[in-house]
Amino acid sequence: MSSEFRLKLDNIKVRFGGTTALDGVDFAVSPGEIVALIGENGAGKSTLMKVLSGAVIPNEGHMSLEEKPFAPRNPQEARHSGIAMIYQELSLPATLTVQENIFLGMEISKGWILDRGKMHNVAQTALKELGHDISLETLVRNLSISDQQLVEIARASAVGCKVLILDEPTSSITRQDVQKLFSLMRNLKAQGHSIIYISHFLEEVEEIADRFVVLRDGKTVGGGKIGDTTRDKIVALMVGRQLTDLYPRSKHAFGEPLLQLEALTGETKLQSASFELRRGEVMGIFGLVGSGRTDLIRSIFGLDSIKSGKIKIGTYSGYATPSQRWAQGAGMVSEDRKGEGLAISRSIAENLILSYPQSCETSGAFSPKRMLATANEWVSKLSVKCRSTDQKIGELSGGNQQKIALARLLHHGVDLLLLDEPTRGIDVGSKKQIYEQIDNLACNGKAVLIVSSYLPELLGTCDRIAVMNRGRLSPPRNVSELTEHSVMMKAIASDLENITSNA
Amino acid sequence: MNKQIKEWINKLMPLAALVLVYIVFAFIAPPSFVSLKNLELIVRQTTIVGIASLGMTLVIIGGGIDLSVGSIVALVTVCIAWLLMAGCSPIIAALGGVFAGLVCGLINGALITRLKLVPFIITLGTLLVYRGCAKGLAHEQKIDAPLSWINELLAALKPEQSWMVVPAGVWMLILLAILIALVLKYTRFGLYVFSIGSNEQASRLCGVPIENVKLLIYGISGLFAGFAGLMQFSRLTVGDPTVASGLELDVIAAVVIGGGSLAGGEGSVLGTILGALIMTVIRSGCTQMGLSNWVQEIVTGIIIVVAVVLDRMRHKQQS
Structure with a gap:
């Protein structure tokens, strides 16, 4: 039954020392699908991302990528298997060119010599497929943040990624650039990429995602098709918990x-x-x-x-x-x-x-x-x-x-x-x-x-x-x-x- | 308990290294190496680097670097000789030279805090500027100066002075070292030096007057380079604008061998003095064995790298 999914996670649990960061997460994404991952700060989203990118190894649970068991032991392995992460705080080396950035860590070479010609062609194609043209020789520090995002995405698709994860990509760009990003994502989706989209902004989620999954306190608490639910229901899933007596409260007398x-x-x-x-x-x-x-x-x-x-x-x-x-x-x-x-x-x-x-x-x-x-x-x-x-x-x-x-x-x-x-x-x-x-x-x-x-x-x-x-x-x-x-x-x-x- | 013992062992590491180096040379070098006379010579030879490295200890604990101390030393020797030739009394000449060092240091501090550039760049620039000033002032020649008591500061003691145990210059090193150690431990300024080196952002958040503290740090570094210049002049008896080139590297090495971290926040006066002594002992031992200069340099270089590697391992253990 899992055959329709490209990436599937079953009952993933992660413990750090005495604290449980993830307490049973189920998650799946199909080819050509955008799934939004929603949750409050501390709900476990970033830990889940670390599991997928190989930075954290889960204590329990099972992951499969294209029906093969998937257990990356480090970020390199995850990347080579086709998982690409784009972090909220962009991390491009600013004094390298666009082309150098796209291949950083995965350079194409003939023996000891870098094959700049081939890298140039592949990078050019990747950027074209995304419908953008930035000069490959531009230094990354001269690009706007949204163009830097584009470079990160090109970097992912140039090396043949299967699952693209975007962590809060819209928090630091303008409304116009958000639309640019979305058309880019639709492009990638049409090409059959799977996209995991993490965001706080529910309007944006409604606009771009096909499905959503809500995490709370390290667990999957719900999800479904975007069209079948209301924003209220999603918010209720996100916050659904009771106030406890954790908070002492005396009557405060206000002064000047x-x-x-x-x-x-x-x-x-x-x-x-x-x-x-x-x-x-x-x-x-x-x-x-x-x-x-x-x-x-x-x-x-x-x-x-x-x-x-x-x-x-x-x-x-x-x-x-x-x-x-x-x-x-x-x-x-x-x-x-x-x-x-x-x-x-x-x-x-x-x-x-x-x-x-x-x-x-x-x-x-x-x-x-x-x-x-x-x-x-x-x-x-x-x-x-x-x-x-x-x-x-x-x-x-x-x-x-x-x-x-x-x-x-x-x-x-x-x-x-x-x-x-x-x-x-x-x-x-x-x-x-x-x-x-x-x-x-x-x-x-x-x-x-x-x-x-x-x-x-x-x-x-x-x-x-x-x-x-x-x-x-x-x-x-x-x-x-x-x-x-x-x-x-x-x-x-x-x-x-x-x-x-x-x- | 166990951890405290470990901390003490760490603190004693430079001392252990000094003893070890000394014992090794005592075995392989000629017997003259362990003579009292040679011991005195070692102490005297450590004075110049030692005094300058006290200022550098503050700079490095505070997370900075001062590359200009060698040039300041040269400029100070020139100033002293120039003042003496102009007819000033030795005390005025000495104070004038030291004051020139202080001014150089304050200029470094002012540039670093006002321009908000890294100390490496600023002091790399002033390294050349001060050296150029020294050469210009001396018309690119050595300035001869009449002999005075200044030249006895670092000379071997005459028999009738044996009550002093070591020459006045060495006493000065000892007193300044104690002074800086006390300042680091018992003044607000000392606390701020450590906190800025450990985390400048956190210190800013706590209201530490970062600019003023840094200005003072580099001022003191310049002042101590001034004292070191006085000692250098004492030894040379002339004002030499080309002297002490590369001294800054010996000074930085002394601090680093003594446990100072170039990342800031760590270092001690005792460690620095031991670091300076270790380098002189190696030099003295090599000279006594008749080894050439290049051997000494290789050995010193290896010691620096080994000291930092040990330091790094120590840090890993702790975390």
Whole structure:
């Protein structure tokens, strides 16, 4: 019965240490078919992609490609079997030409000598089949993002791919380019390629895909023909779960406004954001990856510059650098723990006090002893599991690292806390502790802004939520008026005009 | 427990390497190698590289590089000789030379932080600029200068000075080393140097004044190159615009052999001094055995690569 499918997955399970990333995924795609893979952040899409591309080997389950067992042990094997991935963040070496990129890693050669003539011809044909002509000698860095995508796709078809996987290909290109991409995909489909299309944007899924499959919490929870369902039903499948008592919630008393934004615009993705955040309030910003939610928080904290609009923190107006923001009583936890949040090769204690080393000084000299004592206090207060506060922070688990990142703000005693994905990639126990801390802070009159792509935690912890969609922030609404469904609808709408009519 | 012991072993690695190299030469080199006199010579010969490498330790821990120190040393010797010839007192000449080093370092720092270019490029440029300045100031000749107490800083001790144990220049190296070690451990600046080298983005997020810290780092590197230039002048007794070419590589090697990581965030003063000593011991041993210069260079080169490979293995073990 599987004969009609080109690629078929049965009951795939993947465990990393103690956590289950995939818990029984069934999936199949036929020749000449576009299947959309839908799910929230953390639903298991990226793990599934890693399984298909050979980067992760499943613990259980069976895969077959054209009726032969398919078990790639590394990305090369998967690629040689005809699986091609196109990642959300394009990864082309920018200083190579289009032609060099198309064959990178799969060069055609005669013995030791590259066969540039033959590669040129094959690349030319591949691009022509896609109905585009970019000069093969152009350097990739001179191409627009959508043309770079085209090169990636040409790269896939030139080496004879059977299954093409596109991960969020439209999140960083314009509407016009989306249409170009879609006509390209239809072309490939007509030639008999199988395409797996991952996207958050349901309108786009409805436009291009034949079938859809929904993942939630590492499982396949449903799917079907696009024509047979409604958008509401798909959203219900995506979010369908209950709020638990993971989220403590006290009654918060609101004070005067601490953070005020008026039509704030950034240099890149952030188009417009206006709101007031009061003392004692927890506000959430929900948005999909690439919607500009992180850019907003970075602009507030001075990590990115501001193009126009007004910003006021306490009594201070206008742009300020991160060090000035700390002095004004604001602190930030970055979503990128390893890259930006923490100095991974330094100790727990150093990371904890880095924004406020003055607190560990005695008569002008920095005291390592006092630093360790301070860190010990916080480590026991937040029950961080570690050998000693002298230990390198990189050796801790994600949850414990995150507790230290948050403790930095607590130690600094800031009034305004900007938290970007504060619970990404950490265990449930640590999550709960962080939610408790957030609730506590609000009770003590601090203002908390949380950016997250995990809806349940925002609904569980926030007083108000605003939605970021393609750089524009909707007006915040009280949580009591919102449901997962309505927030998700706003976030996946193709343009903001729809928000008012849909919500 | 086990891990702490391992960490200590790692810290003692450069010391073990120094002892090992010394013992090997003690066996294969003539007996004069282990004489007290030779030991003193080794220490004296380490001083110039040693002092400059203290500044470089800060630079490398902070994730940067300073290629201009050799040229600064030459420029400083020229400045000192020029000031002496112009009739300045030795103390003014010495201070003037060291000050020139500081200015060079601050220029490096200012260019790196203002232009936001990588330190490699900036200091590669100033390597040539400072060398050119030295040559121009000296009209491409050596400048002879009258003898003064400066020339005794690094000279072998006279019998009546034996209470000093080692010459003043070596004491200066020791004191500066202790100073930098204390600065790294007990000042906010020291903490920032490590944090910037470990993760500049995270430091920025924490409000660390990255530009000022970097400016200071390169300023100190220049200042210490100035002290090294003073020592170089002491040994030469002339201002020589062509001296110390390639010194920067010895200095960087000392830091790297001593456990400094070119990726930043790691390194120690003790390690750097040991690294500098290891190189001098190899040189001294080879000279005593009558081996040519090229053998010394090959041996030193191998030591550098082996030191970094060991360092890499150590890192893998930890992660």
